[in-house]
Amino acid sequence: MPPSHDASRCLDALRRILPAIAARAPALDVDGAFPAEDVAALGEAGLLAAPLPPEHGGAGLGTDPAALAEALRLVGRASLPLGRLYEGHVNALRLVLRHGDAAQAAAAAADARDGAFFGVWNTDVPGEILGLEPRAGGIRLQGRKILCSGAGRVDRALVTARARPGDLPQMVLVPLPPGERADLARWTAQGMRASATGAVDFTGLDLPATALIGPAGAYEAQPDFSAGAWRFAAVQAGGIEALAEALRDHLRRTERGGDPYQAARLGEVATAAAGARLWVEAAAVRAEAGAEDSVAFVNLARLAVERAALEALTLVQRSIGLTAFLRPHPAERLSRDLATYLRQPGPDRALASAAAHVLAAPGAFGDLWAATGAGR
Template sequence: MTQLHDDLASASSRRAAAVAAARLIAASARRTQQELDVDGAFPAAEVRALAEHGLLAAPLPVRWGGAGLLERDGSKALALVLSAIGAGSLPLGRLYEGHVNAIGLILAYGRIEQQEMFAAKSREGHLFAVWNTQREPGVRLAAQGAGWRLQGAKIFASGAGFVRYPLITARTEAGDLLMVIPDAANARVDLSQWRAHGMRASASGAVDFSDLGVGDDSIIGGPDDFHRQPMFSTGAWRFAAVQYGAVASLFDLARAHLVKADRAGDPHQLARLGAAAIAVETARLWVFEAATRSHGSGDPAASVAYVNLARLAVERAGLEALELAHRSVGLAAFLRPHPIERLSRDLATYLRQPAPDEALCEAANFLVTSPRPIAEIWENEDAPD
């Protein structure tokens, strides 16, 4: 067998192992979600399990000990991993999706020595994150000697106090937006402002990086690489995959409740279950197609438009599934400790991703300005099988 075949076989087996591990960890996370449903909680045991089963390293190329989940032919496996974890725990899925996002940015824009350094930290069990949200004036970078000094804070940072090497955005005195990976061990963390009714186990909060020094080895890429298309938009399919997993889990919980209550045979309940099944499958189809389209080698604008539509389609499917589950189960779905009550709060919160109207309008504008019939716009895109 040639080296190429050896590498392909290794990647395939590692991806299968990653999917199996994700499902195992999701089953464990599902059992601990109720006790973690408190402000400031963090799924530490589950994150350790992600490290122990190789999932923190799985987005890396095979040559660096990963499974190549971020590569073109790894997209289906990554979609399965993300949706499996999302089905078990949305907070855990949010944290893992952020880790994958950070690794992807490092691999795309980092220098080879930076890629190798942070790949080693990932293999060591470090969880990464991408923290971009901030209040003005945000995080700034001031030149200091041979390096830089940070000033300012990020908000709504998931994994605050637990992520040692977050990828954050910061603006220089000249106005350039750069990606920075500081050592956050000495950053000041405040979890008191995260009082959302859902996603309580994500340890989300404000992180103040003021007076932390960083060197050039912590600067990833160049000015405004963070917003560079198509990567900035096409990566959105990954959080949609986590959401899809939760939508599917919601269906399973509602069905189990109706069966246990001997109400599943009612024609009205059957109609709602049928409609919910359509919503679940709609989300799945969009997610897996968007995963492959995000690696398409055709028109990048077409890929961005498709993923933008996918994230909105999954949001709509999630909202519909929530309404149908609540109608079917009734008041019990709003009473703790029913698992639908917690999952509903987590899903409703996580579905609120930034700039949905902008994403929809950008996709629609692409369609308006395209001279081709809509049936032909994506059918000839060079997306992997």
């Protein structure tokens, strides 16, 4: 299904601001950076409210597979850190709209329309939880989250907390004043420096009961939880396209593109980029249709995109040579960002679980993914 009229308008607006976002990305490649100007530009272009359904003043982008796949890929192509951050914003709004009550949905929608930027922070310190203690009229949070993109920068964080270790995670929507409680000191990653990914300490934070979104366990409700992985794959697919562009530009400038070895590698990179995009588009359709086998399909898709990216990285570095490792060649930064952002939770588990689905599925192998027509 093509994007709706409203979603198409948002994509047009997005395309207009992408050149400036891409132009700002090199300067943001420093520790502790955050693309505040880019987030503001997304807001001005209507992209912060766009994920909301029309009844909340959005364009329905958050659940429109074709439009969202394109938006995430385009943002990722211009800037992988911004793509990561925007994916979190979209995910947070989807979760609040799906699991929050009417008042919570309306409040979050109003905030997004006013330019508030959201994130989803689920990762715990190994062996610890973000604790949730009941208190009169609400809750108190105790503990930290780690690997929080936009730490100290997002206005609303949807975090997962638990009363006791082993409990199902409870979503809590936390309003955060800028700069508070965040610690970026350990974000020493080689890439994705502009994502402001850090630890956030919520200890002693009191919130009203209205901050609780949905019942415990809603965050991990399937197939949405696992099938949602198609969205980070969409951002990664954009990163592959940016790297492919850097290679093509390099071969044109150096007039090396006619060499048969270089041409072969460029062709293979083009295949990897197009393959990643096709996987993402098919996975988006299947996931948003809520297909029963969407988790298995998305697991394959995310790994196919990861493999395409790893292949592209190898080919680009071989084609460009040492220059691909020297600043300020764009391939240098793009490679670091992509290699870092490829690290996503549980890749072995994703492959094993997809393989188990394939093993157990009835019918002919060739009809495995036929039911909802994904990929047609």
